[in-house]
Amino acid sequence: MSTAATTEVEHHADVHEEEDNSLWSWLTTVDHKRIGKLYMFSALIFFAMGGLEALFIRVQLMYPEQSEFISAQTYNEMFTMHATTMVFLAIMPLSAAFFNFLIPLQIGARDVAFPRMNALSYWLFLFGGIFLNVPIFLKLLGVVGVTPDGGWFGYANMTLSKYSPGMSIDFWILGLAILGNSSMMAGFNFITTILNLRAPGMTLFRMPIFTWMSLVVQFLIVMSFPMVTVGLLLMLFDRSFGTNFYFPPNGGDPLLWQHLFWLFGHPEVYILILPAMGIVSEVLPVFARKPLFGAPFVIFSGIMIGFVGFGVWSHHMFTTGLGPVADAAFSTTTMLIAVPTAVKIFNWIATMWGGKISFTLPNVYAITFVFLFTIGGLSGVMHASPPVDLQQQDSYFIVAHFHYVLVGGALMGLFSGITFYWPKMYGRKLPDGLGWIAWALFFAGINVTFFPMHFLGAMGMIRRSWQYPAGVGLEGYNLMATVGAFLIATGFAFFFVNLIRGLLGAGEKVGDDPWDAATLEWSMASPPPHYNFRKLPVVHSDRPLWDEKHEGGSPVSQAVIGKDAPAHVEMPPPSYWPLLLALFQGGFFAAFLIGGGGGKFDASAFGTQVMVQLVMGLGMLFTMFAWIREDARPR
């Protein structure tokens, strides 16, 4: 038998792996790539819901003093759920899709460190997301009168039972607690994965930038979520059991909530943007055909952003009267964050400088990120100055700022990632035509919607306002923003349809490495076999695949090294315990609503709550025991 024939057989065995696509296989999967895809499509569906809520907001604000479209109460519910959905159920899980799909591929691992826990994170996220949206359906059915209406920031004391009776805020608190649980587990999982499962020779500074940014994000998650969890628990106690942490008449302080919330809330901003920055740092070099300029500076900038990100939370509170010393300190730290951010932008431009830039769809999304994020970053510097912030805080200027950062920034970066990694996920490129129309609509829509909001803010239009007065100069820009919102919505429709077409088999079939990229995730078949690497590569540089292809470096691609690999690769078996545990845990949380919900402690229902929670708790214990006893050894 000749060598060439052997290679052929091995390679084909890699590509034509028969995949079990039954529903059961998806429910019990522990494969990080499948979980990544689940995260991606769940997030995109939640994104569509959040977008629909945004359209309600924009239609209401199309004309001044409009009162026929939706009521003030409904409007408040819309912006609350829009923000909560976009932050926790769209952008975070869309980032998590890439953590899941990419990190093991990028570091040369066959799965994450705790595959079953990874599945549990996903199911908890899904149940938490559904749980948060349950009140909307209950309201549509007429069961409850209000859905969560406290804003995504849920400022106490308005969210306490005196001002927000009913179960809406409890749904919000418990939903966020479940989501926090999911994120924490994922955070520890990825930290362990990145620190322990790197392929031989993959030193920390040979890791791809996306993995680096993900590592920073995981640390931000595990350090910031506990703070909001504590804050949420205190709020739940205040609401259900009459404690007084945030209730001023009895000595509580509503600003305590603001501190706890923003201690989480500001690192959260970097949790949303750093993964997109990581993706852009992968995409721009590939299409400039150069390495990332000054990779260590980009890495340290990311670490710096994460670190300083914990010291800036009070810039959300400049108007609460913290005093000049605190204002000056937090203003300085906030402005200093502009430095590592600027370094990144300069490094991205320097990466393209002297390169051969090809304007493929993923690259244009990445360039869009750089441009729009610059606008959002610069307007952010403006309200880092407390005296200026006194005029901008809670006005539409802030709305303009963070939509440039999160839509123009995070979302464009993530869309760059979807179009860039789609061939790796499905073995085909996304069809180009619709993709370009979607991009053009996004780019136009984002600017038409959010740029006028800077001016609306300067003209004194307040945020979270159901109506604005006529004849004070706000009409034109509001109408413009509404038109823009529909452009974005149309863009997303095209984008989503394009993904569905891709799933149904449209698009050009591609090989292992369609973009001529540099890192390990492109070194195996597309889509990757469930074990990723038939043989683990030995890494000698930060661009192992590029070096193999263009510099005569030692081979890492599976097509070359896979041929003398062992015939059998051991992988963890599927498990249904994560799904079961998530169900019991979700039920345990939800049961809080039986006795303590609605802002008052109901002694008669408390018995039922205890019984239900006992059942759910025993279920959890049993599931955990079974989980431990399960033979999950790779085989």
Next chain:
Amino acid sequence: MSKSRLPVIALLALVASLATGCELWPHEAGYPYTSVDPISDFGHATQTLYATITYIVLVIFVLVSLLLAYTLVVFRDDGKPGNPEQIHGNTQLEIGWTLLPILIVLTMIIPTIRTIFEIADAPPVGGVDPATGEVLLDADGKPVKPTVEVRVIGKRWWWAFEYVNEQITTGNHLVIPDDRPVSLLITSDTVIHSFWAPRIGGKRDAVPGRVNRLWFQLDLDVPKGEPEHIRGQCAEYCGEAHSLMRFEVLALDGADYEQWVAEYQAGPTFADASVKSKGEEAFGAGGCTACHAVTGNPAAVGAIGPNLSFFGDRRYLGAGIEDMYGGADTEAVLTAWIRHPDAIKPGTALLGTGGTRFDGMVIPLAKGDGELSEEDLPKETVDAIVAYLLAQKSSFPTPGIE
């Protein structure tokens, strides 16, 4: 080729539209809520900084955009074979563009901190030195006018203004002099609100359990007898009617202000005594007195709702939201409000339905729907209340009232 130029064309189009289509500083003329055309020393201190930082940021934006555009055009793929030079970095260059933003940021941090401490100064004490009891003199040797102190209390969803020394309380109607400092003591007895009259200056949160001070001196010379109308609003989300929690501010000439204080302390006078007697009776019969106070009406001492003394001075209804003199029949507007305030301002009337959810307005006689029908409150009673309220005018009504 056309694809490779797309982003460049889009970028140029955006820059062009920004340069031509938009007015950077909306001035007062058509924009009464503008945050960039201040009329007080406090507002000017922040505005100077606002403008400085805006111009720095705009210059950076233009430079970075040009650099990006240049890079994209010049280094686009020319289709020639071979890879570009593989440059991994340049330490000097990178240290350079780390230091450059630090320097730029410093140019913003230094004036920022100076302004923070400048606007955080304690307000002047007032006309008399508390230590010696002597009258303080200004640079010209004239006695210093005492600082006007006003407690600002955020309610759901309206504002109470309590003049500390003058013993005057107004609802949603703040009157200030142009010739002496004004010091606002901002707090809340409900949820967190934020006091924002953008032309006076930046906002301050009204936090229950805390008092935040904001003080300023108007640098506007208001002509005698011609009050300047300034608008304000609540900026912090505070529940259902958050967007409908505004207030009107009147800036008066110094002498006018003193006359205004005297008139408000004395209480409203009525040209027609029957309007007063009928009105007071109806005000009691309608249940209004439980929540609203009117100076000179011994029965009307309620403090749950806005003080309605000199209601005829106010142009806007329902916490600055409905212009009563905007063309429609003023009496009809006010009647509609009394009959069914919830229809104009959602959330106002619901307190009667359970007592805990809202700190809004109680409608004592209303049924569950919050509407007062003819049976609940006869037409004559409402007409008398309307006449009683609108008749209470001082010499300084808000401009726009005929």
